[in-house]
Amino acid sequence: MKARTAALAFTVSLALASSALAQNWQILEGARPGEPTGAVSPAQPFAAQEQPAPAQEPPVVAQAPAQAPASAPAADQPMPVIDETALRYFASQGDTRRLEIEIARLRALYPQWTPPADPLAVPESVDSLLEAIWMLYSQGRFAEAREAIATRQMNDPNWEPPVDLLDRLTLAEARERLVNASNLDQYETVIRIGSSNPGLLTCSEVDVLWRVAESFAMTERQGRARDAYRYVLTNCDNTAERLATMQNAAQLLSAEMRDELLALERFDNAGAGEFAPVRDNIARDALAAAGDDDSLVIDAETLARVERLARQGDGASDARLLGWYYLGNDDAQTAEELFRMALEREAEGDAAEGLALALIALDRFADAEDIVYPYRDENVERRGVYLAAAANLLAIEPRVVLSGDVLTRIVGEVAEARNAPAAQQLGWYARAYGQHETAGQWFASALQFDPEDEASAYGLALTRFQLADTAGLAELKRLWAGRSERIVLVGTPQAEAAPAPPSLAPAGSPSPASAPSPAPAQAAPLANTEPMTTPLAYTAEQPVQQAPPQAASVMAAAPRPQAIQQQAPARAAGGCTQTLNPESLSPASALARGWCLMDINRPLEAAKAFEVALRGQGDTARDAAYGQSLAYLRAGLVDEAAVAAASAPMTAERAGELQANILSERASGAFEQRRYVEALMALDQRAQIAPERNDLMVLRGYAYLNLRRYGDAERVFQAVAGTGNRDGLRGLAAVREQTGRQR
Numbered sequence: 095m096k097a098r099t100a101a102l103a104f105t106v107s108l109a110l111a112s113s114a115l116a117q118n119w120q121i122l123e124g125a126r127p128g129e130p131t132g133a134v135s136p137a138q139p140f141a142a143q144e145q146p147a148p149a150q151e152p153p154v155v156a157q158a159p160a161q162a163p164a165s166a167p168a169a170d171q172p173m174p175v176i177d178e179t180a181l182r183y184f185a186s187q188g189d190t191r192r193l194e195i196e197i198a199r200l201r202a203l204y205p206q207w208t209p210p211a212d213p214l215a216v217p218e219s220v221d222s223l224l225e226a227i228w229m230l231y232s233q234g235r236f237a238e239a240r241e242a243i244a245t246r247q248m249n250d251p252n253w254e255p256p257v258d259l260l261d262r263l264t265l266a267e268a269r270e271r272l273v274n275a276s277n278l279d280q281y282e283t284v285i286r287i288g289s290s291n292p293g294l295l296t297c298s299e300v301d302v303l304w305r306v307a308e309s310f311a312m313t314e315r316q317g318r319a320r321d322a323y324r325y326v327l328t329n330c331d332n333t334a335e336r337l338a339t340m341q342n343a344a345q346l347l348s349a350e351m352r353d354e355l356l357a358l359e360r361f362d363n364a365g366a367g368e369f370a371p372v373r374d375n376i377a378r379d380a381l382a383a384a385g386d387d388d389s390l391v392i393d394a395e396t397l398a399r400v401e402r403l404a405r406q407g408d409g410a411s412d413a414r415l416l417g418w419y420y421l422g423n424d425d426a427q428t429a430e431e432l433f434r435m436a437l438e439r440e441a442e443g444d445a446a447e448g449l450a451l452a453l454i455a456l457d458r459f460a461d462a463e464d465i466v467y468p469y470r471d472e473n474v475e476r477r478g479v480y481l482a483a484a485a486n487l488l489a490i491e492p493r494v495v496l497s498g499d500v501l502t503r504i505v506g507e508v509a510e511a512r513n514a515p516a517a518q519q520l521g522w523y524a525r526a527y528g529q530h531e532t533a534g535q536w537f538a539s540a541l542q543f544d545p546e547d548e549a550s551a552y553g554l555a556l557t558r559f560q561l562a563d564t565a566g567l568a569e570l571k572r573l574w575a576g577r578s579e580r581i582v583l584v585g586t587p588q589a590e591a592a593p594a595p596p597s598l599a600p601a602g603s604p605s606p607a608s609a610p611s612p613a614p615a616q617a618a619p620l621a622n623t624e625p626m627t628t629p630l631a632y633t634a635e636q637p638v639q640q641a642p643p644q645a646a647s648v649m650a651a652a653p654r655p656q657a658i659q660q661q662a663p664a665r666a667a668g669g670c671t672q673t674l675n676p677e678s679l680s681p682a683s684a685l686a687r688g689w690c691l692m693d694i695n696r697p698l699e700a701a702k703a704f705e706v707a708l709r710g711q712g713d714t715a716r717d718a719a720y721g722q723s724l725a726y727l728r729a730g731l732v733d734e735a736a737v738a739a740a741s742a743p744m745t746a747e748r749a750g751e752l753q754a755n756i757l758s759e760r761a762s763g764a765f766e767q768r769r770y771v772e773a774l775m776a777l778d779q780r781a782q783i784a785p786e787r788n789d790l791m792v793l794r795g796y797a798y799l800n801l802r803r804y805g806d807a808e809r810v811f812q813a814v815a816g817t818g819n820r821d822g823l824r825g826l827a828a829v830r831e832q833t834g835r836q837r
Contacts, residue, residue: 178210180258183228185213192232196262198298227259236267265293272302277802279768281309297330304342311346319343320351327358333368336360340372341831352376374403378415382820385418392419404432410440411823417448426455443469444818447476450483459487460494467503472817473788480507481516488519493526514544521553530560548578555584670694676703681710681718688721692728701725701738708741715742723752732759754784761793770797788814792821799825804833 181200184193197209223246230239240263243255268291275283288295288306295303307322323343327336340359344352359369367373377399384390397419404412413436421429433449446469453462462483470480484504487494496504508516521536537554540547551574558567567585574581670690679687688703704725707718719742726735739752757780764772777786777794786794791814798807808829814822 178213180228180262181210181213183225184232187232189232195298198296199293202296224256224259227255231259231263231266234266234270236263236270239263261293265291269294269299269302272305276305276309279312281313284309285313295325297326297332300326300330300332300335300339304339307342308346316347316351320347320355323347323355324358327355337368337371340369341375344372344376374399377403378412381415381419385415385422388422404435408439410436410442410445410818411820413439414445414448414818415820417445417452421448421452421455424455426452430456437465442816442818443472443476447479450479454479454483454486457486459483459490460500463487463500463504470507477507477511481511481513484508485513485516485519488516488523493523509539512543514540514547514550517543518547518550518553521550521557525553525557530557533557534561548574548581552578552581552584555581559585676706679703679706681707681714685710685714685718685721688718688725692721692725695728697725697728701729701734704738716744718742720744720748720752723756727752727755727759730759732756732763735759750783754780757783758790761790765793765797768800770800773797774801788817788819788822792819792825795822795825796828799829799832802832804829 178200180196181193184190184196193213200207201209223242227239227242227246230236230242243259246253247255268287272284272287272291272294275281275287284305288302288309295306303322303326307319310316310319310322320343323339326339330336330339340355343355347355356369356372359367361367377396380390380392380396381400384392400412400416404416413432417429417432417436420426420432430449430452433445433452436445437449446466450462450466453459453465463480466476466480466483470477484507487496488504504516505520508520517536517540521533521540524530524533524536534554534557537550537557540550541554544550551570555567555570555574558570571582571584670687671694674687676684676687684703684706688700688707691697691700691703701722704718704722708715708722710718719738719740722738722741723735726732726738735752736756739749739756744752757776761773761776761780764770764776774794774797777790777797780786780790791810795807795810795814798804798810808826811822811825811829815826816822
């Protein structure tokens with residue numbers, strides 16, 4: 095990812111003018127003996143390392159800039175004649191920035207020189223042609239300035255352009271080449287131009303120093319990048335530029351080098367450090383990383399810093415970040431407080447989702463359902479959290495009386511989502527109020543959503559027995575014979591004598607918050623299996639004839655999007671840990687072995703097994719093509735996955751899923767290779783067949799940013815940030831920093 099932080103508006107104060115040109119380049123790159131000045135050698139150590147200089151003193155460059163004198167004039171030597179024409183010109187034009195840079199340059203060349211108190215008092219040039227050339231230079235029209243100089247010399251062979259003007263042109267042209275090379279990621283060219291023009295590497299050209307440092311970092315010379323940043327932090331005084339320098343360094347350098355530079359922080363009279371924003375972002379990043387990796391331990395200082403930011407600020411992002419951290423560390427009470435704080439500051443889905451999960455963990459299901467309901471349609475994960483809250487709310491013992499509005503919306507969402515666990519709980523809820531026909535419809539619907547849901551089948555069996563549906567109960571027993579003893583025993587003396595089981599929901603049943611219910615392989619041969627479309631009616635005064643079981647908690651870990659959602663056919667039950675040549679297997683056996691190898695994450699071996707399975711017919715060949723595509727995708731072989739996907743006919747759903755995944759991988763691969771246009775083309779193709787996930791929208795935003803399409807990048811990141819996604823917020827910050835540097 096491109097890590098160049100946008101430069102702030104380039105305003106240089108007179109305090110920067112004391113930096114000497116002769117104190118710069120050897121900090122960044124030393125010259126080998128016998129090698130011309132500026133020759134770049136990645137393996138060559140810095141002269142500063144070979145010949146240590148006194149503390150806090152930059153080493154002296156081996157060869158001074160062309161325009162600098164060989165040595166500073168001694169105190170008893172007369173001051174040389176200094177061309178101050180440019181000073182007066184920039185002052186007359188009101189160009190404060192260039193005036194200050196010119197003062198810094200002259201003081202670096204002539205340390206004993208004192209700038210005039212009033213640059214306008216410098217004798218005015220009466221050479222109108224020279225004034226016109228200076229005008230071209232000040233407007234950045236360097237080629238035209240060169241042409242004007244050549245024309246005048248042709249017309250007046252005795253005229254010589256001021257040395258100062260030529261030096262300034264040379265330096266400006268070098269800066270322009272360096273910036274262009276940097277924008278095109280031509281890092282070696284940036285380093286070469288910088289080494290050949292030491293006059294660019296001073297505090298008056300901090301943007302150039304940043305670009306050189308970035309070029310070192312991107313060519314795996316982090317030590318030299320660190321030294322470039324250290325030069326700025328040691329020699330330059332502009333507070334905004336120092337902070338931007340540290341922000342750049344924090345993104346490009348290792349944590350160890352970053353901390354080394356943080357030690358150069360300056361503090362004001364109140365003890366506040368200038369790098370506080372950098373330290374804040376480091377703490378935020380550490381907390382975000384800990385949310386993705388449970389093995390990471392957050393130290394107390396980092397946690398306290400983010401806590402302070404969350405509680406003292408008025409934004410929502412820090413509170414959300416802390417909320418996810420505490421939720422992942424099983425502190426639902428603190429997570430609830432932080433998510434609620436974030437939601438009050440900014441009403442958006444991420445905070446509502448986190449708050450709902452915290453409330454579910456605290457067994458406050460009614461509050462959780464109410465909080466997340468307005469955001470349920472934003473994504474699959476959020477809908478899953480809503481259904482988890484609703485299912486738990488329905489399962490509370492003793493049953494709570496729900497308002498008609500709440501029950502109506504739960505019924506509608508469960509029917510639309512075709513969620514088996516929540517539909518099952520609606521069945522138990524109806525049974526609790528003696529509404530057995532309604533309960534039977536919901537149990538049947540749950541089985542339609544998931545034909546293997548034994549708890550729903552058991553509820554349906556109890557309901558059919560209660561309704562004296564002998565034929566329906568017998569059919570249900572036939573279907574579950576050998577798979578569920580308690581269903582077979584419904585209505586028998588053994589069932590009446592047996593104690594009620596502690597939970598009717600199997601331990602392995604999927605939770606609504608963890609994954610969408612799988613579509614049934616075939617419609618169960620049951621009557622009245624259509625999902626309910628009308629609100630569940632009940633009368634609280636009716637006696638409870640059969641108390642439904644207390645549902646197991648459906649609380650799931652905070653859901654996070656994944657790059658590829660894979661749903662494979664049933665796997666083989668046997669093991670596959672030993673090496674075996676799949677050529678010796680039949681197509682059906684090879685298919686089973688392929689899925690087994692996928693389960694233990696050996697995709698390349700699985701691809702070979704699927705290759706053998708492709709020789710089969712019908713479903714075997716189709717499943718093999720699908721499996722081989724998934725195997726190649728997992729191994730990062732996108733082209734091979736595309737070929738495998740076309741090797742056998744498959745359903746439109748599978749073909750669409752594979753095509754979307756292949757295009758996702760192609761977009762990611764092109765982006766990693768900095769082929770941003772190709773990445774956008776792949777994303778555009780994918781967007782035509784599948785909705786664009788947040789992670790891919792973030793990828794699109796950074797592709798636009800790297801192509802300097804700032805408006806497009808900002809619109810994409812704004813859309814992602816609107817969902818509470820932290821990567822979207824970071825992308826917005828990157829766009830604003832980049833556009834700030836361009837200005």
